[in-house]
Amino acid sequence: MRHRGIACAVCNFQRKKCPQDCILEPYFPQDHPQQFQNAHNLFGVKNMLKTLQNLDDQEKKDEAMRNMIYEANVRAKDPVGGCYRIVLELEKQIKMAKRELACSILITRMLY
Template identity: 50%
Template sequence: MSISTSGNTAVVTEDCLACKFQRRRCPTDCPFAPYFPHDREQQFKNMRKLFGMVNVIKLIRTLKDPSTKDIAMRTIVVESDMLAKDPVGGCYRIIQELQHQIECKQAELDKIYYTIANCRAQDAHVCKCKCKR
């Protein structure tokens, strides 16, 4: 728990779970604070169980670009949550389901395009017949 004062008021903030786990004070520029605030304990446990705190720290230190760090951390959080929900399939099963849905919707769209083309062809044929009279 950190206490910062601004003027006459004191603001109490909770340390992030990563700093709390490491038993250190959470700095203001902590790279883990946005992803593991004190109220996301299960996400932190999932990440720690799957990847290990040391591995995640090493990964974050090797990445220089802030947007790359953000993408990596969000990916780690999502992947660990998905594997906690589905230990066998994880993200892969969700990706497969989404690809199947895309294929079904594409087939449905192709069928609609085929129907539209038939309607236009019939309309053109009817129009030609009426114009010849």
């Protein structure tokens, strides 16, 4: 919850007073400037606002912002691979798990 007079990370970055009804404040509180910077670098404030304005349901807005923030933070850590590298790693783990399962099934069938 924001204290009066303290701008959120977005308004602080833009050097403006943070209005009481600031739409981005819940996602970028003043103590998370790097999180905002990552999202700003990847999406830009205008696109984040446009995304929020195009969604009616608050739950969808929250989910959209969670995803954008996650993707932006991952991209900041891995500028080349981003989320795609995570997907590749998960696919690799799934493939390995399927192989292990197939081996376990084969061994079980041989024993019984």
